[in-house]
Amino acid sequence: MDLLIFKAPILIVQASLDGILLGLLFALIAYGMALQWGVMNIINIAQGELVILGGYIAYTMYQLGIHPAFGIFVAPAIMYFLGWGLYKLVIYRVVDRDLFISILATFGISILTQQLMNFVFGADVVVAQSNFGTTLLFDDSVTIPNSKLFSAVISVVAAIAIILYMKKSKLGRAIRATAQNARAAKILGVDTEKVYAATFGLNAAICGIAGSLIAITFTLHPYVGLPYTIRSFMIVIIAGLGNLPGVALSGMGLGIFEEFADYILGTEFRIGAVFLLLVFILVYRRFKLSRKREYLE
Amino acid sequence: MNRQTILIIVLGIIGILLPFIFPAYKLQISFLWILIVLALTWDIQGGQMGYNTFGNILFFGIGMYLCASIQVGMFFPLSEWTASGGEKTFVHEPDQFFQGFFVGILAAGLVPAIIAALIGYGILGLRGHYFAICTLGLGIAAGEIAGGIELIGAGQGMTVPPWPKGIGDTELRAEFFYFLSFILMVITFLFLKWAYQTRFGLILNAIRDNEDKAEAMGIPTMRYKIIGWVITAFFVGIAGGLMGNMVGYIEPVEVAFAGATLGVFMILMTILGGKGTLWGPVIGATVFHLFKEGFWTYFLGWQYVALGLLIVVIVVFFPEGLMGWIREKYPEKFGETVDEEDQKSSVEL
Numbered sequence: 299m300d301l302l303i304f305k306a307p308i309l310i311v312q313a314s315l316d317g318i319l320l321g322l323l324f325a326l327i328a329y330g331m332a333l334q335w336g337v338m339n340i341i342n343i344a345q346g347e348l349v350i351l352g353g354y355i356a357y358t359m360y361q362l363g364i365h366p367a368f369g370i371f372v373a374p375a376i377m378y379f380l381g382w383g384l385y386k387l388v389i390y391r392v393v394d395r396d397l398f399i400s401i402l403a404t405f406g407i408s409i410l411t412q413q414l415m416n417f418v419f420g421a422d423v424v425v426a427q428s429n430f431g432t433t434l435l436f437d438d439s440v441t442i443p444n445s446k447l448f449s450a451v452i453s454v455v456a457a458i459a460i461i462l463y464m465k466k467s468k469l470g471r472a473i474r475a476t477a478q479n480a481r482a483a484k485i486l487g488v489d490t491e492k493v494y495a496a497t498f499g500l501n502a503a504i505c506g507i508a509g510s511l512i513a514i515t516f517t518l519h520p521y522v523g524l525p526y527t528i529r530s531f532m533i534v535i536i537a538g539l540g541n542l543p544g545v546a547l548s549g550m551g552l553g554i555f556e557e558f559a560d561y562i563l564g565t566e567f568r569i570g571a572v573f574l575l576l577v578f579i580l581v582y583r584r585f586k587l588s589r590k591r592e593y594l595e
Numbered sequence: 596m597n598r599q600t601i602l603i604i605v606l607g608i609i610g611i612l613l614p615f616i617f618p619a620y621k622l623q624i625s626f627l628w629i630l631i632v633l634a635l636t637w638d639i640q641g642g643q644m645g646y647n648t649f650g651n652i653l654f655f656g657i658g659m660y661l662c663a664s665i666q667v668g669m670f671f672p673l674s675e676w677t678a679s680g681g682e683k684t685f686v687h688e689p690d691q692f693f694q695g696f697f698v699g700i701l702a703a704g705l706v707p708a709i710i711a712a713l714i715g716y717g718i719l720g721l722r723g724h725y726f727a728i729c730t731l732g733l734g735i736a737a738g739e740i741a742g743g744i745e746l747i748g749a750g751q752g753m754t755v756p757p758w759p760k761g762i763g764d765t766e767l768r769a770e771f772f773y774f775l776s777f778i779l780m781v782i783t784f785l786f787l788k789w790a791y792q793t794r795f796g797l798i799l800n801a802i803r804d805n806e807d808k809a810e811a812m813g814i815p816t817m818r819y820k821i822i823g824w825v826i827t828a829f830f831v832g833i834a835g836g837l838m839g840n841m842v843g844y845i846e847p848v849e850v851a852f853a854g855a856t857l858g859v860f861m862i863l864m865t866i867l868g869g870k871g872t873l874w875g876p877v878i879g880a881t882v883f884h885l886f887k888e889g890f891w892t893y894f895l896g897w898q899y900v901a902l903g904l905l906i907v908v909i910v911v912f913f914p915e916g917l918m919g920w921i922r923e924k925y926p927e928k929f930g931e932t933v934d935e936e937d938q939k940s941s942v943e944l
Contacts, residue, residue: 341724391911397724398647402910410903570739576732581717
């Protein structure tokens with residue numbers, strides 16, 4: 299009880315700050331998922347595995363003696379081509395098909411990626427030390443690792459850069475046009491195949507950035523990908539496709555929820571709480587939408 | 596008697612004789628029956644009703660944990676049993692074992708069915724990919740939560756009461772579970788065969804083809820969706836309880852709520868065999884089980900890589916399944932007539 303009465307304000311500040319910083323990272327991953335979902339109408343279950351793979355790229359650099367923070371440049375470059383290759387191998391066959399087919403196909407890719415990561419990098423929990431130190435706030439009662447601050451800042455910068463790219467560049471315009479109406483875009487001379495490949499690559503690159511940030515802030519493990527997929531799915535369905543402030547806000551909200559669930563329920567229920575929240579949100583959404591059912595009068 | 600009835604009877608006799616022909620593979624074949632039950636019940640949602648669920652594993656895990664907990668908890672304190680791990684501090688007498696087993700299996704069927712009825716209204720209202728992701732979340736959440744509960748052994752898992760000493764050997768145990776799982780499979784198959792011939796089956800297909808239209812025609816679709824899910828939960832729960840006893844050891848993420856293995860297997864088997872058909876899941880499960888055992892034996896260590904590849908290949912290149920392929924090849928076997936003119940013109944093209 300002591301803990302609750304005297305430490306509660308500190309814990310609340312600590313959890314909220316942690317949650318916000320974590321949430322911005324989630325929002326970046328969710329942005330990638332929203333991009334892909336909006337353009338290609340595919341829900342990529344392997345999103346989380348791509349993130350973890352990006353993290354392992356940063357970890358490999360760390361093992362080679364390079365500072366893992368440079369992973370935010372290297373990982374997206376590698377991941378872009380990987381995503382592009384994945385599209386050419388598998389995804390283009392499922393783009394126009396039933397949504398469940400694409401969910402199942404990406405589920406297969408996710409299992410495959412997990413296992414290959416397990417073989418290459420081992421099943422141990424690893425972390426890439428960034429040696430950024432920590433910041434102490436409010437008379438040393440709240441500690442924020444600088445690596446978390448770094449990851450939040452980079453997430454925001456990366457998101458802004460991608461948004462600007464989507465607004466200004468020619469490819470960005472083509473992607474947005476395809477998202478609005480793929481057929482019309484095709485008629486007007488947009489090579490939609492290329493746009494799809496580029497979108498998948500871009501999403502993988504975003505996952506690469508997010509992954510290398512996770513490598514320095516949190517821990518990596520071959521099997522922790524799926525929670526990241528579910529988190530980004532949740533953020534996207536709360537915010538809606540193409541609502542960027544919404545993505546950032548709901549990302550932070552999810553981050554805060556998770557930190558509080560971690561403190562209150564205990565770490566072993568953290569992932570369970572995330573998945574239960576998903577179920578609650580979807581069911582809530584279903585009841586809210588069913589009220590709007592339209593009838594002919 | 597038509598040919599299908601004869602086929603069923605012949606296969607049934609083969610099923611009864613199998614454990615005596617291949618005594619070394621009794622447990623493997625029992626697993627096959629359980630897999631067929633899972634595939635058949637997944638097909639109620641995925642094939643007949645058009646609701647692609649990842650969440651049936653929820654009922655499997657609940658049934659497994661419930662059955663084992665009741666088997667132990669009826670006679671001994673459950674928390675001490677799980678705390679003692681695998682050590683045999685408590686020993687079941689034969690009659691205790693069978694009483695506990697009977698009550699456990701009954702509860703493993705009924706409780707998941709009740710849970711399905713309770714959550715069905717909220718969850719079956721979702722459509723398409725929202726339903727798929729929601730059920731995926733449900734299954735994994737259950738696994739994570741079960742992994743945090745101390746009473747049922749948390750992440751370490753718990754052991755199921757071993758076969759009581761004094762009545763027969765391990766051979767008898769294997770035969771006992773073989774025939775139970777075989778009977779469960781036969782009952783599930785015959786029940787679904789009957790159910791698909793009734794109005795219920797037609798309504799499920801109407802929901803798959805156009806749910807809004809079915810509702811507009813006055814069918815209370817939600818009621819039938821829930822009934823379908825309750826049937827699934829009942830059979831899957833019993834299968835879970837049996838599986839727990841056959842494996843002998845329950846672990847939350849790998850055995851009970853195994854969303855990444857069994858949860859996907861049931862979908863794959865159905866798609867491989869051909870979804871929306873009665874025989875598809877049976878054929879798919881048999882072929883899949885044979886392949887899987889091959890993989891597991893010869894690709895040791897690489898089996899999950901092979902599994903991932905298999906999912907992608909089956910889903911991307913083979914979405915119609917074996918039954919779909921046979922149907923395309925021999926349409927007259929399915930009572931479908933092919934227009935001769937049409938066939939000729941397609942050949943000329």
